[in-house]
Amino acid sequence: MQWTPEHAQWPEQHFDITSTTRSPAHKVEAYRGHLQRTYQYAWANDDISALTASNLLKKYAEKYSGILEGPAERPILSNYSEAPSGLVNGRKNESEPWQPSLNSESVYPMNCVPDVITASKAGVSAALPPADVSASIGSSPGVASNLAEPSYSSSTCGSHTVPSLHSGLPSQEYATGYNGSYLHTSYSGQPAPALPSPHPSPLHSSGLLQPPPPPPPPALVPGYNGTSNLSSYSYTSASYPPQTAVGPGYSPGGAPPPSAYLPSGIPAPTPLPPTTVPSYSYQGHGLTPIAPSALTNSSASSLKRKAFYMAGQGEMDSSYGNYSYGQQRSTQSPMYRMPDNSISNANRGNGFDRSAETSSLAFKPTKQLMSSEQQRKFSSQSSRALTPPSYSTTKNSLGSRSSDSFGKYSSPVMNEHGDEHRQLLPHPMQGPGLRAATSSNHSVDEQLKNTDTHLIDLVTNEIINQGPPVDWSDIAGLDLVKAVIKEEVLWPVLRSDAFNGLTALPRSILLFGPRGTGKTLMGRCIASQLGATFFKITGSGLVTKWLGEGEKIVHASFLVARCRQPSVIFVSDIDMLLSSQVSEEHSPVSRMRTEFLMQLDTVLTSAEDQIVVICATSKPEEIDESLRRYFMKRLLVPLPDSTARHQIIVQLLSQHNYCLNDKEVALLVQRTEGFSGLDVAHLCQEAVVGPLHAMPATDLSAIMPSQLRPVTYQDFENAFCKIQPSISQKELDTYVEWNKMFGCSQ
Numbered sequence: 001m002q003w004t005p006e007h008a009q010w011p012e013q014h015f016d017i018t019s020t021t022r023s024p025a026h027k028v029e030a031y032r033g034h035l036q037r038t039y040q041y042a043w044a045n046d047d048i049s050a051l052t053a054s055n056l057l058k059k060y061a062e063k064y065s066g067i068l069e070g071p072a073e074r075p076i077l078s079n080y081s082e083a084p085s086g087l088v089n090g091r092k093n094e095s096e097p098w099q100p101s102l103n104s105e106s107v108y109p110m111n112c113v114p115d116v117i118t119a120s121k122a123g124v125s126a127a128l129p130p131a132d133v134s135a136s137i138g139s140s141p142g143v144a145s146n147l148a149e150p151s152y153s154s155s156t157c158g159s160h161t162v163p164s165l166h167s168g169l170p171s172q173e174y175a176t177g178y179n180g181s182y183l184h185t186s187y188s189g190q191p192a193p194a195l196p197s198p199h200p201s202p203l204h205s206s207g208l209l210q211p212p213p214p215p216p217p218p219a220l221v222p223g224y225n226g227t228s229n230l231s232s233y234s235y236t237s238a239s240y241p242p243q244t245a246v247g248p249g250y251s252p253g254g255a256p257p258p259s260a261y262l263p264s265g266i267p268a269p270t271p272l273p274p275t276t277v278p279s280y281s282y283q284g285h286g287l288t289p290i291a292p293s294a295l296t297n298s299s300a301s302s303l304k305r306k307a308f309y310m311a312g313q314g315e316m317d318s319s320y321g322n323y324s325y326g327q328q329r330s331t332q333s334p335m336y337r338m339p340d341n342s343i344s345n346a347n348r349g350n351g352f353d354r355s356a357e358t359s360s361l362a363f364k365p366t367k368q369l370m371s372s373e374q375q376r377k378f379s380s381q382s383s384r385a386l387t388p389p390s391y392s393t394t395k396n397s398l399g400s401r402s403s404d405s406f407g408k409y410s411s412p413v414m415n416e417h418g419d420e421h422r423q424l425l426p427h428p429m430q431g432p433g434l435r436a437a438t439s440s441n442h443s444v445d446e447q448l449k450n451t452d453t454h455l456i457d458l459v460t461n462e463i464i465n466q467g468p469p470v471d472w473s474d475i476a477g478l479d480l481v482k483a484v485i486k487e488e489v490l491w492p493v494l495r496s497d498a499f500n501g502l503t504a505l506p507r508s509i510l511l512f513g514p515r516g517t518g519k520t521l522m523g524r525c526i527a528s529q530l531g532a533t534f535f536k537i538t539g540s541g542l543v544t545k546w547l548g549e550g551e552k553i554v555h556a557s558f559l560v561a562r563c564r565q566p567s568v569i570f571v572s573d574i575d576m577l578l579s580s581q582v583s584e585e586h587s588p589v590s591r592m593r594t595e596f597l598m599q600l601d602t603v604l605t606s607a608e609d610q611i612v613v614i615c616a617t618s619k620p621e622e623i624d625e626s627l628r629r630y631f632m633k634r635l636l637v638p639l640p641d642s643t644a645r646h647q648i649i650v651q652l653l654s655q656h657n658y659c660l661n662d663k664e665v666a667l668l669v670q671r672t673e674g675f676s677g678l679d680v681a682h683l684c685q686e687a688v689v690g691p692l693h694a695m696p697a698t699d700l701s702a703i704m705p706s707q708l709r710p711v712t713y714q715d716f717e718n719a720f721c722k723i724q725p726s727i728s729q730k731e732l733d734t735y736v737e738w739n740k741m742f743g744c745s746q
């Protein structure tokens with residue numbers, strides 16, 4: 001339909017021109033002048049006169065009485081797209097009850113409807129993606145087609161108001177010649193005399209009405225400048241309930257609704273903010289409908305953040321956020337578990353809850369049991385010649401890699417007899433706790449193939465630590481630590497069936513204590529008991545020897561560990577990585593730390609991985625306090641007590657020819673008070689070479705061991721002159737204090 005000068009009369013006839021009120025939008029003089037010049041009705045109030053409304057109602061009531069009086073249903077807006085009947089719904093008065101559904105039989109036969117629907121579909125399809133049929137809500141392609149102006153194609157009109165508000169399609173009209181910085185996308189940048197109200201009545205939508213009263217000029221919303229951002233906001237309408245309550249003529253800036261089809265005097269419905277912002281992909285279940293507001297980039301992202309936290313992620317420990325992992329955190333993260341109320345009492349660390357004395361209580365029976373058991377074992381073995389575990393690293397056969405060497409990384413879980421290391425183990429991991437390799441093995445293999453072979457070689461040769469298995473009896477003393485580890489680390493892994501329901505199986509342990517007290521020995525023993533591959537990473541090595549590629553080495557180590565499950569990854573001097581003094585964000589150490597924590601988090605949250613991470617430190621106080629909670633068990637490995645020192649001395653001397661009576665041995669035990677296990681070992685080492693001092697240097701290479709005199713107490717006396725305890729009382733006090741605050745054993 002062409003716009004003719006007669007149309008200029010139309011507003012005067014139909015609008016309540018006696019009104020003196022003007023919408024705020026009309027206060028923009030320039031724009032008003034433009035409208036006045038163009039359409040001559042911009043001064044009119046938004047309301048139509050009561051007479052006009054009454055006439056309109058009467059007219060269409062008569063004409064479409066079949067709809068108004070029949071058992072017509074009000075279509076649910078979300079069903080708008082389901083059937084053409086939805087488009088031909090009659091508009092009823094607010095006070096009239098809506099019928100539950102539209103019955104096609106009762107509809108007054110309207111021959112024009114198919115045409116209108118066809119036109120509607122054409123209009124919609126031209127402007128909207130076919131899939132997003134719901135976006136047709138509120139659009140009025142039919143009207144548009146009827147009111148086609150030279151400057152407005154029907155499709156443009158049909159897509160004009162709605163897509164920007166409902167479907168998220170950018171308002172293409174704004175692309176040219178429109179400065180939409182202050183207008184909501186639901187408004188055209190052009191005067192809209194021929195445009196439908198943003199929410200025309202269904203009759204409008206169906207095209208059954210004559211050209212509707214022109215809506216007011218675009219509401220100018222001072223200060224509103226989020227137009228473009230809104231259109232780029234990627235909401236998914238499916239995440240929200242269909243918009244059913246957008247007030248007619250909703251104006252985001254608060255402009256009065258153009259109650260185009262309400263008689264004057266009937267208050268226009270209060271405009272409600274739209275319940276949807278189109279194409280936002282966030283899962284907004286239960287979220288309050290978001291009214292379109294000025295969305296700058298920052299506000300858009302803050303909205304996303306808000307949704308993120310509302311979805312529960314916000315409960316995440318704030319310190320966690322310091323590490324941008326770039327991966328989704330699950331609720332299994334230690335960040336959630338370590339606040340300890342989700343952990344069984346037995347697992348509870350008193351680092352967070354002083355009531356954890358119960359945890360130590362829980363171990364007492366076992367402790368006593370284990371103590372006597374270990375004592376018996378150790379005593380029975382002390383009579384035989386015991387070689388201290390050899391810690392020399394055996395080069396792995398995978399040291400030289402060929403193109404097919406990846407195959408050798410097949411999980412021991414799958415290939416128990418193919419791994420030499422496992423054949424040496426006294427208790428190869430078996431039973432229900434040992435799950436079959438899963439599909440994740442394939443992805444690990446894939447990752448392995450994509451990893452630098454040099455790194456794999458390095459891990460194989462320098463990180464994987466193979467040696468003779470270590471038994472519990474090889475470790476003197478430390479009964480409480482052993483008991484805790486057995487009960488809370490080994491048993492859950494070996495017999496996971498018995499621990500079902502315990503979500504927080506401790507697979508990350510921090511062993512802290514003086515140097516040389518057997519922390520590494522403990523790690524090796526755990527690996528032996530699990531029949532696991534033992535990886536030993538030294539924190540000091542990472543930050544010195546491998547500083548440049550430490551991050552990659554950490555990554556590769558965990559990767560290989562996943563491939564060679566079950567695995568025990570032992571990281572000594574962990575304080576070097578987790579120190580609170582590592583502040584530079586992009587320093588190599590910081591990157592290593594991030595990588596390590598990321599890998600650790602993955603291990604802790606994986607239900608499939610058979611990996612235990614054991615970290616050790618002699619400076620626990622240097623670990624960043626926000627990272628302590630990564631360790632589900634923080635166990636003090638103390639200096640050996642007298643019993644343990646006795647065991648160590650006897651065990652070491654048993655490999656040599658010595659002549660010491662019980663009294664002298666007891667004296668040695670007494671004099672080594674304050675010695676670490678390593679100090680004791682050094683003392684014994686120094687003493688056993690005493691007989692060599694009496695030999696002429698020329699004979700040293702030729703003399704047979706049996707020709708040497710036995711080691712005497714005097715040799716120890718001489719050794720005491722050289723070997724002193726390496727730990728000061730002050731340091732010991734520090735461990736005790738730290739253990740009281742954060743340790744899991746007393």
Ligand SMILES: Nc1ncnc2c1ncn2[C@@H]1O[C@H](COP(=O)(O)OP(=O)(O)OP(=O)(O)O)[C@@H](O)[C@H]1O
Pocket residue numbers: 388474475476477478514515516517518519520521522572616617618640644648676677678679681
């Ligand atoms: N409890 C112990 N039983 C038997 N030997 C021990 C014990 N503690 C220490 N040793 C001896 O000390 C040596 C060093 O032990 P280990 O490397 O496990 O100590 P560590 O606590 O890991 O030291 P660091 O903190 O320096 O890494 C062992 O090889 C062993 O000979």
